[in-house]
Amino acid sequence: MNPLRILFTGVGGQGTLTASSLLAQAALIEGKEAILSEVHGMAQRGGVVESTVMLGGLKSPLISQGEADILVSFEPLEAIRALNKCHSDATIITNITPIVPFTVELGGPSYPDVEKNIEKMRTVFKNVIAINADDLAKEAGTQRAVNVVLLGVLLGTGLVPISPDSMKATIQQRVKPKFIEANLKAFELGFSAV
Amino acid sequence: MHPLLQDNPGHKMLLLGNEAIVRGAIEAGLKVGSTYPGTPSSEIGNNLFLASQDENAGFYFEFSTNEKVAMEVAASASAAGLRSLVCMKHVGLNVASDALMTLSYIATKGGMVIVTADDPSMHSSQNEQDNRIFAKFANLPMLEPRSPQEAKDMTIEAFELSERLELPVILRTTTRTAHVRGPVTFGELSKDTASIGKFEKDPRRWVPVPAVARVRHKVLLERMDIASSLCEESRFNHVIGNGKLGIVSSGVASNYVADCIMELGLEDKVRFLNLGFTFPHPRKTIINFLNSVEKVLVVEELEPFIEDAIKCIMVEEGIQKEIFGKASSHFSRCYEFDPKMVKKAILDVLELDEPDQKTLPDLSWVPELPMRPPSLCKGCPHRETYNAVKEALKAIGKEEITIYPTDIGCYTLGLLPPINMADYLICMGSSVGSSCGFSVATEQKIVSFIGDSTFFHSGISPLVNAVHNGHKFCLVILDNSTTAMTGHQPNPGIQLKPQGFDNPTVPIEDVVRGCGVKTVKKINPYKKNEAVEILKEVLQKDELSVVISESPVCLVFKKS
Numbered sequence: 001m002n003p004l005r006i007l008f009t010g011v012g013g014q015g016t017l018t019a020s021s022l023l024a025q026a027a028l029i030e031g032k033e034a035i036l037s038e039v040h041g042m043a044q045r046g047g048v049v050e051s052t053v054m055l056g057g058l059k060s061p062l063i064s065q066g067e068a069d070i071l072v073s074f075e076p077l078e079a080i081r082a083l084n085k086c087h088s089d090a091t092i093i094t095n096i097t098p099i100v101p102f103t104v105e106l107g108g109p110s111y112p113d114v115e116k117n118i119e120k121m122r123t124v125f126k127n128v129i130a131i132n133a134d135d136l137a138k139e140a141g142t143q144r145a146v147n148v149v150l151l152g153v154l155l156g157t158g159l160v161p162i163s164p165d166s167m168k169a170t171i172q173q174r175v176k177p178k179f180i181e182a183n184l185k186a187f188e189l190g191f192s193a194v
Numbered sequence: 195m196h197p198l199l200q201d202n203p204g205h206k207m208l209l210l211g212n213e214a215i216v217r218g219a220i221e222a223g224l225k226v227g228s229t230y231p232g233t234p235s236s237e238i239g240n241n242l243f244l245a246s247q248d249e250n251a252g253f254y255f256e257f258s259t260n261e262k263v264a265m266e267v268a269a270s271a272s273a274a275g276l277r278s279l280v281c282m283k284h285v286g287l288n289v290a291s292d293a294l295m296t297l298s299y300i301a302t303k304g305g306m307v308i309v310t311a312d313d314p315s316m317h318s319s320q321n322e323q324d325n326r327i328f329a330k331f332a333n334l335p336m337l338e339p340r341s342p343q344e345a346k347d348m349t350i351e352a353f354e355l356s357e358r359l360e361l362p363v364i365l366r367t368t369t370r371t372a373h374v375r376g377p378v379t380f381g382e383l384s385k386d387t388a389s390i391g392k393f394e395k396d397p398r399r400w401v402p403v404p405a406v407a408r409v410r411h412k413v414l415l416e417r418m419d420i421a422s423s424l425c426e427e428s429r430f431n432h433v434i435g436n437g438k439l440g441i442v443s444s445g446v447a448s449n450y451v452a453d454c455i456m457e458l459g460l461e462d463k464v465r466f467l468n469l470g471f472t473f474p475h476p477r478k479t480i481i482n483f484l485n486s487v488e489k490v491l492v493v494e495e496l497e498p499f500i501e502d503a504i505k506c507i508m509v510e511e512g513i514q515k516e517i518f519g520k521a522s523s524h525f526s527r528c529y530e531f532d533p534k535m536v537k538k539a540i541l542d543v544l545e546l547d548e549p550d551q552k553t554l555p556d557l558s559w560v561p562e563l564p565m566r567p568p569s570l571c572k573g574c575p576h577r578e579t580y581n582a583v584k585e586a587l588k589a590i591g592k593e594e595i596t597i598y599p600t601d602i603g604c605y606t607l608g609l610l611p612p613i614n615m616a617d618y619l620i621c622m623g624s625s626v627g628s629s630c631g632f633s634v635a636t637e638q639k640i641v642s643f644i645g646d647s648t649f650f651h652s653g654i655s656p657l658v659n660a661v662h663n664g665h666k667f668c669l670v671i672l673d674n675s676t677t678a679m680t681g682h683q684p685n686p687g688i689q690l691k692p693q694g695f696d697n698p699t700v701p702i703e704d705v706v707r708g709c710g711v712k713t714v715k716k717i718n719p720y721k722k723n724e725a726v727e728i729l730k731e732v733l734q735k736d737e738l739s740v741v742i743s744e745s746p747v748c749l750v751f752k753k754s
Contacts, residue, residue: 024208028377036375040233047568059449061374064534066554081563087552101566106611109562124555
């Protein structure tokens with residue numbers, strides 16, 4: 001398979017690291033080797049949490065500017081912030097529910113207009129998918145499944161050579177029993193939303 | 195059963211570099227492990243701790259009070275013939291370095307592995323020192339993994355090497371090897387179940403009075419000569435490709451080199467010396483390599499450790515080749531690398547343009563974005579303590595003239611607005627020591643902050659100094675009953691104990707009084723009015739005082 005660089009970004013606590021590790025686990029089930037990089041410690045205290053999933057035999061865990069093939073953002077401001085990591089042919093997948101950082105209240109730059117900026121993204125990127133993952137997660141039964149909704153969207157694009165069945169098997173293995181059903185539904189809702 | 199204890203050779207699992215080190219240690223028959231937690235090494239200790247709670251684990255593990263203590267625990271276990279591992283973040287090795295520098299003389303019996311996790315770019319650290327220099331400084335062998343699989347394999351190799359040489363072996367990772375997750379194939383578990391060692395007395399070996407140390411220094415040099423020859427044959431050093439440009443690399447940077455060669459098809463232009471056993475330097479391997487290429491690019495993060503060694507070898511051997519790297523400004527001594535940076539340098543030295551570059555989008559329309567820095571969690575008791583101290587100082591009219599020395603932990607985030615109560619910081623425990631200095635150097639009011647775990651780590655000795663030398667300041671101990679920043683590890687003062695963990699606690703108040711502090715008060719930061727009244731009373735006095743602000747970390751409640 002060709003090298004594929006996927007960047008996940010979001011806010012600490014949204015489950016970005018879990019999402020990237022679920023994706024890599026599903027790849028492993030299919031005998032495809034994935035590597036991930038994660039951030040821990042200070043970087044996680046309510047700050048931006050980025051992780052990468054690299055497929056296709058890549059050894060480098062990091063994505064440089066303009067290298068990402070797919071961006072999956074759990075939060076619209078963080079999507080905008082990470083755009084410089086993507087090349088023009090990249091696919092941008094973003095949640096549209098904002099989490100306003102405390103710096104806005106303290107007089108920093110204002111929170112950007114989500115709709116307007118997503119329209120701008122469409123003019124410079126090949127493929128932009130904007131979705132209310134929070135709503136779909138609620139519909140699935142748990143707001144904490146935003147990450148799995150977005151994994152559904154990601155596989156729904158058909159750009160990642162990992163089958164939905166492998167992902168569902170991974171969810172069954174890795175998610176706590178009482179949340180499996182909601183997460184499977186979250187995955188389905190995301191998958192069919194594309 | 196803890197997943198890293200499973201006896202299933204051939205099983206493939208996605209592991210963090212840190213988890214792979216733990217699996218490697220378990221496969222190698224670890225008997226004693228110790229640490230003081232610090233990112234990016236924390237998951238090693240966390241997993242060893244959890245695994246050691248399993249009755250079939252077969253090894254002892256402890257969170258020691260600081261890195262020096264942890265080093266001494268692992269060293270003496272090794273002297274008693276047991277395999278031991280100690281892990282810490284890069285600055286932790288500074289704390290442990292007093293032990294390290296002489297441990298290399300008295301050395302080891304059972305295999306001993308010292309893991310140091312460096313943090314280029316300072317994702318969670320106060321500096322980005324290059325701990326490879328410690329290997330040279332202490333004169334000890336060093337291995338540097340490039341992937342989780344190698345982290346596991348090298349840990350096992352490090353134990354074997356350590357026993358063969360009777361020297362501790364340094365395993366050096368960086369954030370991007372410690373926190374990378376990748377597939378790791380499990381190997382056989384050690385069949386050695388004996389967990390009791392025996393210390394054989396030999397004062398001429400283990401007690402480095404000058405007469406002994408003089409002999410032991412020579413022994414160390416002889417051992418390192420043997421290490422040099424082992425390094426030449428190491429399976430972790432290898433050459434691939436057949437071009438005129440030689441590239442030498444190690445650690446995570448070698449992955450960027452490998453991907454660049456693969457993606458741009460440079461196999462016939464580049465000859466790549468990939469180093470994993472990086473100290474002692476593989477001298478013969480490097481000489482042969484230099485003789486097989488026309489020019490050399492050295493790709494290594496932080497200091498020019500390999501680059502300088504190569505230049506030294508060239509002078510001694512009379513080899514003349516162009517060397518590119520740090521000195522030629524192809525790379526910076528600051529911050530971690532990324533794949534593009536490495537690609538650019540390789541293409542520059544090859545005098546090639548980048549083939550079919552992917553087009554970059556026009557992003558000139560992106561507005562100025564609000565930052566999202568890390569911050570104290572909502573409901574964090576530290577916030578309340580900071581607010582109470584500020585209010586008390588305001589009430590007694592001292593807010594304007596107060597300096598706030600701070601320390602290492604979540605509460606360092608008190609630096610940020612709107613709190614703005616972190617004025618000076620060097621390292622673990624410096625809040626107390628620097629308050630002593632400010633108290634003699636200024637007439638300002640001094641209120642310093644330290645966490646419970648950091649207090650036990652290195653706050654006690656400077657507090658004794660403050661009592662003895664009559665320094666005047668108020669030390670606020672933020673006691674949230676855990677080591678929050680690195681993932682809630684226990685410390686000697688904890689009230690909230692992990693399940694199955696019943697070690698005795700050491701109350702902070704007893705320690706503080708035992709140090710000789712006369713004014714010691716406790717506050718509950720959530721009972722604000724009461725707290726402010728107590729603080730006002732304490733802060734009005736011009737004397738040494740300690741206020742212990744007790745409230746468990748909010749994340750503990752969130753997690754349960």
